[in-house]
Amino acid sequence: MVFELIEEHGSIARGRKVLIDVGPSPGAVGLVSATVLLESRKGEKVLRVFSPHFPQVSLIDSEGVSSLPVVELHQLSDGLNAIVLTRNFIVESTEAGESVARSVIERIGLDDVELLMVVTSGRLTGTGDVYAASNDPAVLRRAIESGAKVLSSVEALPVDRLTSSLMRRAMTKGIKTLLLLADTEGILPDFRSAKRLLQVMSSLLQIQIDTSKLDEEIARQQAFLKQMEEAFTETGETERREGGPTYIG
Missing domain, CATH: 1.20.5 (Single alpha-helices involved in coiled-coils or other helix-helix interfaces)
Structure with missing residues (x-):
């Protein structure tokens, strides 16, 4: 059996919460949105997950700083009990997705999650709109009222194996799940699409995001x-x- 290396940096707040999953996507829309959200709402890093299933290659950023592939959990507590799940790489293997999803769920408690919000982006219409899909009509209606449009059809969702595993587990348990997909032309990074996405999230979650x-x-x-x-x-x-x-x- 393969085990993940868990680094605990803080405590996860008790009670009902929103789990916001943000993975790599075209235009770096998810990464930019998560960074702004965490800075604006004073997100605190509470957990880091390393796994033998991850690519065993150091990632190098634009400044030449190398780092291992890692999944991080950040706690938002400034007016909203939410966990933001981020990563600096695409989880490509089913084993990695299932294993890390299990580790995350064990620590946050799936029964305490009232909404799983998946944030991603893709090249759809060229309009720059934000599209939404949900297993709950009321949640979808709130997303539309917040400025999103209905995602009627798409050949393949731009999500990785970790997101797929989280969505399957949440929907199997009857947890409300919302997919927010920002349309992007793929400009790296696409700050305009990230801003539109954050505006929808701000209205939907009823929080201020700078x-x-x-x-x-x-x-x-x-x-x-x-x-x-x-x-x-x-x-x-x-x-x-x-x-x-x-x-x-």
């Missing part, structure tokens, strides 16, 4: 894209004046 940092990033990204567009336009005009581009080879 997205001012996202506004700054959106403005910075727009300025960069404008500069790139102007540079390409200028290059094209120069090539036309000089008789077209020169190719090597």
